[in-house]
Amino acid sequence: MTTTESRIIYLDNAATTRMDDEVLHRMIPFFTDIYGNPSSAHRFGQDAKDAIASARQKIAQRLGCFPDEIIFTSSGTEANNLALWGLAWPQKSKGNHIITSQIEHASVLETCKVMEERGFHVAYLPVDRKGVISYQALQEAITPQTILISLQHGNNEIGTIQPLAELAACAKQRGIVFHTDIVQSFVKVPLDLTHIDACSLSAHKIHGPKGIGALYLRRGVLLAPQLFGGGQEQTYRSGTENVPGIVGFGEAVTRSYPTLRLQKLRASLIHNLLALPGVFLNGPEQGLPHLVNVSFAGIDAETLLEHLSHQGIMVSKGSACHAHELQPSHVLLALGLPHELALGTIRISISKHITEEELDCAVRTIRSCVSSLRSISRWKQ
Numbered sequence: 301m302t303t304t305e306s307r308i309i310y311l312d313n314a315a316t317t318r319m320d321d322e323v324l325h326r327m328i329p330f331f332t333d334i335y336g337n338p339s340s341a342h343r344f345g346q347d348a349k350d351a352i353a354s355a356r357q358k359i360a361q362r363l364g365c366f367p368d369e370i371i372f373t374s375s376g377t378e379a380n381n382l383a384l385w386g387l388a389w390p391q392k393s394k395g396n397h398i399i400t401s402q403i404e405h406a407s408v409l410e411t412c413k414v415m416e417e418r419g420f421h422v423a424y425l426p427v428d429r430k431g432v433i434s435y436q437a438l439q440e441a442i443t444p445q446t447i448l449i450s451l452q453h454g455n456n457e458i459g460t461i462q463p464l465a466e467l468a469a470c471a472k473q474r475g476i477v478f479h480t481d482i483v484q485s486f487v488k489v490p491l492d493l494t495h496i497d498a499c500s501l502s503a504h505k506i507h508g509p510k511g512i513g514a515l516y517l518r519r520g521v522l523l524a525p526q527l528f529g530g531g532q533e534q535t536y537r538s539g540t541e542n543v544p545g546i547v548g549f550g551e552a553v554t555r556s557y558p559t560l561r562l563q564k565l566r567a568s569l570i571h572n573l574l575a576l577p578g579v580f581l582n583g584p585e586q587g588l589p590h591l592v593n594v595s596f597a598g599i600d601a602e603t604l605l606e607h608l609s610h611q612g613i614m615v616s617k618g619s620a621c622h623a624h625e626l627q628p629s630h631v632l633l634a635l636g637l638p639h640e641l642a643l644g645t646i647r648i649s650i651s652k653h654i655t656e657e658e659l660d661c662a663v664r665t666i667r668s669c670v671s672s673l674r675s676i677s678r679w680k681q
């Protein structure tokens with residue numbers, strides 16, 4: 301144990317969440333008793349197959365689509381990789397231009413970088429100071445070669461929610477395939493699939509298990525598989541299904557999400573943090589209900605994180621994927637934050653498990669850590 305207190309206050313729910321007990325409970329039989337391969341013709345296999353069908357149905361219902369429009373993958377990352385390559389490839393005779401934004405998750409940005417090395421051209425749309433992508437910028441970026449637009453719904457670092465309906469409608473008017481990463485917003489923010497051709501999901505951000513994600517693919521939209529083999533998932537994604545994971549994902553989406561309660565907690569968290577001098581909110585006032593991103597002038601986030609962790613308070617420095625990098629986050633730089641302030645930034649992300657009292661305790665600890673670190677560095681306002 302590296303903590304001085306035994307109590308942990310977990311405030312990193314944008315990185316991952318605690319799996320619900322009921323989710324685990326539903327998964328266990330598929331490890332122990334019903335472990336058949338869903339492709340096997342015997343009853344053991346068929347029971348597993350039925351469980352997958354039932355989970356697919358639940359996810360489709362939550363999303364508002366047909367069950368056969370859900371393709372299970374190993375993660376949100378895989379869903380994003382599959383979407384970008386898989387949607388672009390069948391259209392390469394039409395063009396090679398892709399549009400995304402500067403604030404996407406690494407699984408989109410890094411895939412785009414590799415695609416650039418392999419002959420695609422990618423436009424990275426800028427955002428305003430609150431992280432919003434402009435409709436006009438999207439319109440202007442479209443060329444006759446544009447075959448795919450991928451813009452996220454909710455941002456995992458600063459919580460900005462994009463005006464997705466408008467952005468997707470813009471793509472649709474030009475007949476361009478539109479994909480969105482909804483890993484961080486799924487079940488938290490309503491989504492209208494009307495003009496959306498594909499979107500990526502992940503279970504572990506919504507109290508489901510790790511290692512299971514999905515891609516929604518509108519009927520009739522062409523997708524080239526990236527994994528080949530047994531032809532599972534309508535041949536879009538070969539590989540024996542992660543049956544317990546899929547069952548857990550299906551259970552996780554049936555749970556209600558306490559949006560209103562979290563919005564209230566978030567608002568008071570913002571209020572209490574901004575009461576300190578030299579603290580700035582990144583992202584919008586009305587963002588994702590579970591996430592707050594703040595910069596502290598005169599503070600090194602790395603040091604602050606270490607102090608907080610030592611006292612049992614688990615927060616994050618931007619996104620978990622970059623937690624060990626010394627470079628400021630690409631999202632914060634896209635907002636126009638100066639390097640120094642970007643390096644003094646933490647992300648606090650809550651869940652239904654957090655109590656008001658725990659959050660107050662976390663704020664008190666953050667305040668006292670910030671004050672003492674500032675007094676050491678002789679920071680002046």
Ligand SMILES: *Cc1c(COP(=O)(O)O)cnc(C)c1O
Binds near residue numbers: 456503
């Ligand atoms: C977590 C996350 C992902 C990646 O999902 P994994 O299942 O962890 O691979 C993708 N996009 C966003 C916005 C995320 O927050």
